[in-house]
Amino acid sequence: MHATTELINWYNTNKRDLPWRHTTDAYTIWLSEIIVQQTRVEQGLPYFYSFLEKYPTVSHFASAPEDDILKLWQGLGYYSRGRNMLKTAIQVQQEYGGTFPTTYNELIKLKGIGEYTAAAIASFSANEPQAVLDGNVFRVLSRYLGISEPIDSTIGKKIFKQAAADLLNTEDPAAHNQAMMELGAMVCKPKNPACATCPLQLSCYAFLHNATTALPVKSKKVKIKERHFNYFVVEDNNRILINKRGEGDIWANMYDLPMIETTLPTTIDELVGLPETIKIFGNKLIIKKVFPVVKHILTHQHLYVRFIVLEQKPLVMEQNWDFIEVENLKKTALPKVIFIFLDNFLN
Ligand code: SF4
Numbered sequence: 001m002h003a004t005t006e007l008i009n010w011y012n013t014n015k016r017d018l019p020w021r022h023t024t025d026a027y028t029i030w031l032s033e034i035i036v037q038q039t040r041v042e043q044g045l046p047y048f049y050s051f052l053e054k055y056p057t058v059s060h061f062a063s064a065p066e067d068d069i070l071k072l073w074q075g076l077g078y079y080s081r082g083r084n085m086l087k088t089a090i091q092v093q094q095e096y097g098g099t100f101p102t103t104y105n106e107l108i109k110l111k112g113i114g115e116y117t118a119a120a121i122a123s124f125s126a127n128e129p130q131a132v133l134d135g136n137v138f139r140v141l142s143r144y145l146g147i148s149e150p151i152d153s154t155i156g157k158k159i160f161k162q163a164a165a166d167l168l169n170t171e172d173p174a175a176h177n178q179a180m181m182e183l184g185a186m187v188c189k190p191k192n193p194a195c196a197t198c199p200l201q202l203s204c205y206a207f208l209h210n211a212t213t214a215l216p217v218k219s220k221k222v223k224i225k226e227r228h229f230n231y232f233v234v235e236d237n238n239r240i241l242i243n244k245r246g247e248g249d250i251w252a253n254m255y256d257l258p259m260i261e262t263t264l265p266t267t268i269d270e271l272v273g274l275p276e277t278i279k280i281f282g283n284k285l286i287i288k289k290v291f292p293v294v295k296h297i298l299t300h301q302h303l304y305v306r307f308i309v310l311e312q313k314p315l316v317m318e319q320n321w322d323f324i325e326v327e328n329l330k331k332t333a334l335p336k337v338i339f340i341f342l343d344n345f346l347n
Pocket of ligand 1: 140143144187188189193194195196198199200201202204205206207212
């Protein structure tokens with residue numbers, strides 16, 4: 001009996017019924033994988049359905065305007081992933097005539113598809129024996145096999161890749177991969193793994209050596225950057241002043257509001273006196289209302305966002321600014337924190 005037969009049996013009895021588990025269509029699997037890498041399954045489900053309804057095939061996806069994709073992606077964060085999906089779809093359309101490839105070697109050549117996603121699509125759609133390695137699988141492997149090499153080190157990655165390949169049940173790679181990920185998500189959780197109900201318990205290194213809290217090991221702590229965004233809300237009858245963001249930062253090419261960023265928190269008086277503020281709005285900023293600062297957490301950044309409603313217009317308009325009709329905001333790709341504020345403020 002293969003080491004993971006019990007795991008696959010457990011999976012077949014206990015798996016969550018998720019829509020993408022009923023298909024071998026590579027496009028649908030790709031959609032689900034990219035979305036689920038971004039958020040929890042329950043949160044990702046509505047996005048999955050919306051994308052599939054609007055773009056039932058990769059050809060539909062490939063011909064979508066980028067703004068529409070970003071709009072549908074709104075709230076998932078990491079908007080570059082939404083943009084990369086469009087690049088992938090266009091490449092599939094151009095190079096494969098709209099038929100999503102199913103082999104690892106073809107998939108890995110597509111823009112925006114890394115090793116994990118290529119292995120997931122190849123195994124789930126064509127049962128190709130490729131072992132997936134995501135955060136959940138790293139954790140299960142580390143505990144089950146007792147690997148204490150840091151999962152974020154170069155050597156660690158190599159060791160885990162080999163271990164994943166060695167453990168793969170080549171008779172049913174799709175079920176094996178699904179089972180490993182499901183076990184990590186539902187049983188072998190980061191904190192308090194439910195070893196008592198785990199099908200691997202009797203041969204698990206961490207369980208037998210009381211080492212579940214010590215594994216997996218991570219070497220680096222990611223530094224969190226703090227940023228302070230001071231947004232100006234400028235209205236003109238039924239229109240509002242928005243800003244199209246550039247490349248090279250969070251929310252690239254999406255829309256927000258005119259903003260002054262500071263590295264430290266500022267009082268309103270300090271903000272009003274900043275040279276950038278004076279340049280755009282003059283010496284006396286006419287403020288109608290200041291909303292309390294909201295903390296918005298991104299993976300490696302903490303944003304402190306403050307909205308300041310003005311009773312004046314800017315003296316100079318920046319190139320990326322434009323007044324748009326409030327009703328058109330619904331069709332505009334806005335970061336979630338901006339969308340939520342405007343939705344409350346304008347309604
Ligand atoms: Fe994880 Fe516990 Fe199962 Fe080992 S026995 S794989 S630590 S849940």
